[in-house]
Amino acid sequence: MPPPQLPPTLRIHHSPTNPRRRALHTTTAFRAGAPIATFPSPLLALPDGPSMRTTCNHCLRVSSSPSAANSTSNSGALRVSFPHPTNATPTEKLRACARCRAVVYCGAACQRAHWRAAHKAECGMFVRVRETAGRDWLPTAEAGGGGYGLEGNVDGFRGMGEVWADLELQGTAAVVYAGLLDGEEAVARAVRVLCKIQTNAFNRLDADTGMTGIFVDAGLAMVNHSCVPNAFVGFDGRTAVLRAERDIQAGEEITISYIDNTLPKAARHEALRLYHFECGCPQCNDDLDVYQVCQTSSAVPLNSFSLQPDLSKLRNPPIDRSKVFPAQIEAIYKQWQTIASPQGDDEVEHLDVARARWELCRPLVDARMWAIEPLSTTVTQLAIRWQASYKMVVYALPLLCFASTECEPFKYVAPFKPSRIKGLMAITKLLAVTGEFTASGALATRCHHEGLVGTLAMADQVTMCEGLLRLIVHHGSVGAAESWEVLRDARAMLADLESLEGREQESTLLRAWAQDPEDPEGGAFFEDQVLKPINTLASFAVEILEAMLDAKSVVKK
C-alpha cells in the first residue's frame, strides 16, 4: 500500500519498534494558531444519519448565515440589535437525490461531485433502505479496497464484547443492504473497514459548525494523540485544517487530542479505550489537572489580548487544592454522569438536576476550581439553558461572563480555540438583548438582582459588544476558517457598530487597543469599559447560581 500523500509541511515518521508506529512530524516551524496543513480531498466526509437531510451531503454546509446585524437610530439608547440567541438559523433550500431521496444537496455542482465521489455506490442501497447503520464503510471500501494501510486495531476491538457485536451488526447490515453479501468474508471485510473508520475518522461534531458527521483522510490519520497536544483540527466544509495550538519547532511530532482532554484522567482513559493504547502524555503520567497544564503552557502569553489578560492568574490560579483531592474529583465526575439529563422541557425538572449536579460539585466550588470538570460543564449547561429562557435570559449573562473568564481560559489556554471564541459571541449576543431591555426600561422587571441591573445600567453595552467583537475577529481569523459563521457574523456586526454615528471616539480607542493591546489609552479604555463590567457581571454568577438553585424566587444583592 503506497504511503498517503502529505502536504510538504508534514512527513511521516515510521518506527516499527514504537507502539505508536507511524507519526506525523513537521518539516518546518509554526507559530501558535498557524495552519500547518489542509486536507481538502478526504477519503470520506459524510454527515451522520440525523444530519443527512439537513446538511448538504457533499460540501457539508448546514445552512446559510442568519442576517447578521441591523442597526436602528434611536438616539441615546443601545442602537444595534443582533440576532437573538434563541432565534433558529434559517436553513437553505436543499434538494434531495431524485432516485433514493435519502440524501440532500445545496446545488447541482455538489450533487454531481458527490455522485462521482460516493453516491453512485450507495444510491442503489438507499433505494432499498433509506438509511442504515454502516453507511459509512461503503464508499471507503469501494474506493480503496478497504485498505489504505490504516490502523484498524481489529484484535483490540474483537476483545471488546459489545463494541465488537455492534460492529458485526453494522457490517452485516451494510453488506446485506448493499447487495454485497457473497459469504462470511464480505462481512469480515466490512467489519475490518469499520474498525479502520472507528480508529481514524474524525467526528465532525466540531465546535465550529455544530454539525455531526465523519471525516477520514489517510494523511491526517497518521497524527497521534496527546492529552496535551500541540495542534488541533478544524473543518471548513469538506476540508480539514490542522493548526498549531502553540509554537511548534521544525521536526517536532504533531499531536492532537482525540478526546475531550479537559476531563479527569479516568474519564479520558475511558474515552481512549476505543483507540487501544495507554496514553503516556505528561498530563496522564503526572495526573495533572487543567490548572496545572495551563500553568506551564507556552500559550499563556497569548491571553494578553483576551478577556483574561491577567497572565499571573493563569500562572498562579487562586484555587485551594487542600479542599479537594484528585481521587475525589474522579468520584465526583463518575457520580455526576449518573445523574440523567431531563428528556423534556420541564423547568422544575431541569432545575432539580442542575441542583443535584451543583451540590455534587460542592468540594470543587469550595476549592474555587471552576475550570475542573464536571463543575465547568454544570455552569455552562445552566447558562445555555437560561440563554434560551424568556424568564432567565438576563441571568445567563453573568454565567457566560464567568465561564469566559474563570473556566474557559484555564481549559483552553489558546484564546483562538473555537470554544473560547464561541463563548465571546454568546456574551455579545446576550448583551444585545440586555441592551434592548436596558434601553426600553424593561430590565428591572426582567431581573431582580440589583447588582446586575445596576451594572448593566451603568455600562456602555454597545462598547462592550465592540470590544468583544474585536477579540472574536482577531482570534477567529487566527484559529478558524474564514467561512466560519461566528467569524462572518462578528465581522458584519463590527462593521455595523463602526458605522454608527456618535461612537467614533469609542471605536477609535478600541481599534487602537486591538492593533496594540499595550496602547496606553486604548488599553485603559478596554480595561475600564469592557473588562471591568464583564468581571463585575462574572462576580455575580456564583451567588445567582446559589440563589436560583436554592429555589429562591427573588435574587437580590
Ligand SMILES: C[S@@+](CC[C@H](N)C(=O)[O-])C[C@H]1O[C@@H](n2cnc3c(N)ncnc32)[C@H](O)[C@@H]1O
Ligand atoms: C489515527 S491512528 C494514528 C496513526 C497510527 N500511529 C498509525 O501508525 O497508523 C490512531 C492509532 O495510533 C495509535 N496511537 C495514537 N496515539 C498514540 C499514543 N499517544 N500512544 C500510543 N499509540 C498511539 C493507536 O494505535 C491508535 O489507535
